[in-house]
Amino acid sequence: MLALDGLVKRFGGVTALDGVAMRVAPGRVHALLGENGAGKSTLLKCLSGTHRPDAGTMRLAGAAYAPASPRAAEDAGLRFVHQELNLVPEFTAYENAYVGRAYEKRFGLVRWRIMRKRFAAVRDRYGLDLDIDRPVGRLSVAKCQIVEILRALMDKAKILVLDEPTASLSEAEAETLRAIVRRLADQGTAVIFVSHRLDEVFAVADDFTVLRNGKTVNHGRLAETSREAIIAEMAGQAFKQRARAASATGGATMLELSGLRVAPARPSIDLTIGGGEIVGLYGIVGSGRSSLLKSIWGANPLCRGSLVLDRSALPRTGIRSRIAAGVAYVSEDRRNTGLIMHQSILDNAALPRLGRYRAHRGLPVLSHRRLRAGVDAILSGLAVRFGRLDDRISTLSGGNQQKIMIGRWLDDDIRLLLLDEPTRGVDIRSKADIHALCRARAAGGAAVLFATSDIEELLMLASRIVVMAQGAVTLDIANSGVSRETVLKAAFHAPARSGMAS
Amino acid sequence: MAFSARYGTLIGLVAIIALFSALSPASFAQASNLINITQQMSLLAIVALGATFVMALSEFDLSVGAVVSMAGIVSVSLFGAGWGVPVTIAATLAAGFCVGLISGYLIATFRMPSFIVTLAIGTVIGGITFWISDGATLFGNIPVAFRDLGRGTLAGVPVLTLWALAATVLALFVLDWTELGRRVLAIGGNREAARLSGVRVTYNSVWAFALCSLFAAIAGLLLTARLGSAHPTGGNGFLLQAYAAVFLGMTAFRDGQANALGTLLGAAIIAVVANGLTILGVPNYLQDIFTGLIIIGAVLVRNIGHRAS
Numbered sequence: 167m168l169a170l171d172g173l174v175k176r177f178g179g180v181t182a183l184d185g186v187a188m189r190v191a192p193g194r195v196h197a198l199l200g201e202n203g204a205g206k207s208t209l210l211k212c213l214s215g216t217h218r219p220d221a222g223t224m225r226l227a228g229a230a231y232a233p234a235s236p237r238a239a240e241d242a243g244l245r246f247v248h249q250e251l252n253l254v255p256e257f258t259a260y261e262n263a264y265v266g267r268a269y270e271k272r273f274g275l276v277r278w279r280i281m282r283k284r285f286a287a288v289r290d291r292y293g294l295d296l297d298i299d300r301p302v303g304r305l306s307v308a309k310c311q312i313v314e315i316l317r318a319l320m321d322k323a324k325i326l327v328l329d330e331p332t333a334s335l336s337e338a339e340a341e342t343l344r345a346i347v348r349r350l351a352d353q354g355t356a357v358i359f360v361s362h363r364l365d366e367v368f369a370v371a372d373d374f375t376v377l378r379n380g381k382t383v384n385h386g387r388l389a390e391t392s393r394e395a396i397i398a399e400m401a402g403q404a405f406k407q408r409a410r411a412a413s414a415t416g417g418a419t420m421l422e423l424s425g426l427r428v429a430p431a432r433p434s435i436d437l438t439i440g441g442g443e444i445v446g447l448y449g450i451v452g453s454g455r456s457s458l459l460k461s462i463w464g465a466n467p468l469c470r471g472s473l474v475l476d477r478s479a480l481p482r483t484g485i486r487s488r489i490a491a492g493v494a495y496v497s498e499d500r501r502n503t504g505l506i507m508h509q510s511i512l513d514n515a516a517l518p519r520l521g522r523y524r525a526h527r528g529l530p531v532l533s534h535r536r537l538r539a540g541v542d543a544i545l546s547g548l549a550v551r552f553g554r555l556d557d558r559i560s561t562l563s564g565g566n567q568q569k570i571m572i573g574r575w576l577d578d579d580i581r582l583l584l585l586d587e588p589t590r591g592v593d594i595r596s597k598a599d600i601h602a603l604c605r606a607r608a609a610g611g612a613a614v615l616f617a618t619s620d621i622e623e624l625l626m627l628a629s630r631i632v633v634m635a636q637g638a639v640t641l642d643i644a645n646s647g648v649s650r651e652t653v654l655k656a657a658f659h660a661p662a663r664s665g666m667a668s
Numbered sequence: 669m670a671f672s673a674r675y676g677t678l679i680g681l682v683a684i685i686a687l688f689s690a691l692s693p694a695s696f697a698q699a700s701n702l703i704n705i706t707q708q709m710s711l712l713a714i715v716a717l718g719a720t721f722v723m724a725l726s727e728f729d730l731s732v733g734a735v736v737s738m739a740g741i742v743s744v745s746l747f748g749a750g751w752g753v754p755v756t757i758a759a760t761l762a763a764g765f766c767v768g769l770i771s772g773y774l775i776a777t778f779r780m781p782s783f784i785v786t787l788a789i790g791t792v793i794g795g796i797t798f799w800i801s802d803g804a805t806l807f808g809n810i811p812v813a814f815r816d817l818g819r820g821t822l823a824g825v826p827v828l829t830l831w832a833l834a835a836t837v838l839a840l841f842v843l844d845w846t847e848l849g850r851r852v853l854a855i856g857g858n859r860e861a862a863r864l865s866g867v868r869v870t871y872n873s874v875w876a877f878a879l880c881s882l883f884a885a886i887a888g889l890l891l892t893a894r895l896g897s898a899h900p901t902g903g904n905g906f907l908l909q910a911y912a913a914v915f916l917g918m919t920a921f922r923d924g925q926a927n928a929l930g931t932l933l934g935a936a937i938i939a940v941v942a943n944g945l946t947i948l949g950v951p952n953y954l955q956d957i958f959t960g961l962i963i964i965g966a967v968l969v970r971n972i973g974h975r976a977s
Contacts, residue, residue: 517865524847532850
């Protein structure tokens with residue numbers, strides 16, 4: 167169906183694709199694998215007509231394929247579901263589905279009813295649960311992802327490309343999505359599936375291509391390879407995900423939350439974290455993980471309850487009081503609430519601790535020399551590869567951006583590290599680096615509280631596991647011999663309203 | 669960032685100067701005229717440098733023109749009431765600063781759109797200015813010491829030019845070398861990311877608006893000193909030109925960010941075009957058309973450049 171050979175794409179001096187070959191067959195799900203920065207995104211952008219390759223050939227169903235624009239790629243029968251949502255928040259699901267598509271019209275007037283019906287039919291065909299009359303801005307991220315997918319499925323595609331489609335979905339939703347993908351493939355569609363979750367890849371895909379540094383390093387059938395082999399190929403050297411270190415038991419209490427409520431109608435939360443503990447916070451989307459972390463950080467005003475860090479009470483709100491007390495926070499969404507993408511690496515890395523780089527302590531005047539030296543020190547501790555400090559941070563891979571987002575906070579007197587999905591969409595090597603950072607901090611006596619949607623990560627990194635569902639803590643248990651099932655059961659547990667939980 | 673993107677706007681200015689020099693070697697290309705241009709652009713530059721702080725925040729302050737006018741009327745009124753020069757200057761600058769404090773507070777605290785708030789504040793200020801002056805041009809008895817702040821030369825350089833240079837250095841310093849400036853740029857780049865990184869959004873935003881108004885008040889004082897009078901709408905014309913200068917400046921040096929040197933360059937382009945066209949005898953309305961087209965052209969070139977990279 168699709169044959170790529172010798173694809174090369176350069177950006178300035180950087181070679182993003184360096185001879186990629188790939189064969190995608192109809193009726194099969196093809197997993198495109200590789201670390202962040204391996205060239206997956208660039209390859210997809212060549213397919214979608216956003217970039218034009220500098221060399222190499224692309225053939226679609228035997229004919230030369232060289233889309234000049236995303237529209238041309240669509241006309242050729244390719245459909246893309248991108249990682250980021252591209253929806254108009256004020257529009258309903260079906261209105262969104264028709265953005266960029268010919269409207270149903272009669273006498274020049276748009277026939278909304280027909281369009282709504284057609285979209286509803288597609289939804290029902292795949293048995294998805296979605297309110298199509300609500301503005302998508304009021305739907306959850308997961309539902310928005312479903313809207314994006316349905317939009318791509320509105321008419322029959324030759325090739326469907328899914329870029330990390332399950333990153334923000336709950337386990338159940340991801341399962342539904344994988345069933346849809348299988349069904350489409352069985353009906354003859356070729357599916358290109360990008361995911362960092364190898365368990366998922368093995369569950370849904372037939373074939374695979376592994377990219378590393380812009381080159382195809384291996385391809386074939388998943389049935390004939392193993393997880394370990396794929397990881398080794400992506401990483402480029404014998405590379406094992408480190409097993410969980412002996413679980414540290416908490417030292418003295420570092421953080422104590424009691425009777426915490428983020429809103430009057432939400433359940434109250436009690437949680438204690440000891441110094442040296444790595445507490446993994448698991449929950450499906452909407453379970454209240456993120457708002458709990460933001461509340462501890464002082465970014466969301468607390469409604470009720472008390473918050474004690476290392477024996478001194480913190481005010482209910484105010485980020486600066488947290489910073490002064492040695493707390494650090496990393497947001498789950500680096501693009502929208504984490505980094506300033508069009509500003510430089512230097513500006514982003516220095517932002518939280520600008521006051522450190524003064525020329526004289528008493529004056530709020532910066533020393534550019536200190537600024538550079540300080541940021542250099544941050545980056546050298548993180549094994550981040552970059553060109554110049556003045557380059558935009560968006561030129562770095564997602565893994566490196568994420569490392570900077572965490573590393574810019576790290577400092578000897580950090581006592582509590584709050585990380586919301588610190589490894590989402592990050593390649594395996596960066597993930598390991600980030601895990602190592604967490605362990606090092608915990609070993610140094612800090613308390614680490616990280617939220618994740620990845621059970622494997624939870625079981626691997628956490629010394630204690632806390633699960634939330636519908637705003638309440640439904641499980642709080644030391645991580646020794648905890649099974650996936652236990653975690654999932656707690657995550658889908660509906661807590662009783664009147665505090666009967668657990 | 670490529671050389672052409674970084675210095676393209678500067679090259680544009682040089683090209684415009686070269687063009688006018690070729691068309692009018694006898695009048696335009698004289699040293700005296702070029703020095704004169706630096707004086708003509710000075711007040712615009714000061715207002716635009718103030719607006720740069722607010723643009724760095726990705727907001728607008730549409731009250732700057734009204735504040736320029738207000739500063740003139742307030743100062744002449746105070747002189748009329750017998751106030752001395754230092755006290756009058758201090759009071760006028762404080763008034764300007766407070767206008768920015770109010771706008772900034774409303775915008776940052778209540779998340780009101782800056783476009784609307786400052787439009788309304790500007791209207792209120794305009795009304796008050798009219799009220800104080802009864803709509804008339806005020807001559808008052810402006811002290812000579814005050815007038816000297818806006819006229820004459822120092823070592824052959826017009827005083828106003830020196831003021832504009834000082835304002836440029838100050839704006840450059842604040843934006844590039846202080847925590848305030850870096851934080852304002854961070855808020856302008858991504859408000860929520862800045863907030864979650866511990867940047868005090870309200871505090872820094874209010875400062876940006878206050879500095880913007882302060883610069884407008886300085887320009888209003890200097891305008892009054894130069895003219896020896898104040899008109900209740902005398903500064904209103906600065907508004908659009910100031911933002912034109914900032915936008916032109918955003919195409920230079922700093923990859924789409926508001927920056928002080930860029931703003932100075934933008935003001936220079938506007939002043940050179942106005943001066944050159946006047947010397948060539950081109951009527952005023954054509955000057956407006958040219959200025960508008962140059963701004964569109966500069967932004968267009970930058971955006972095309974961005975897409976190519």
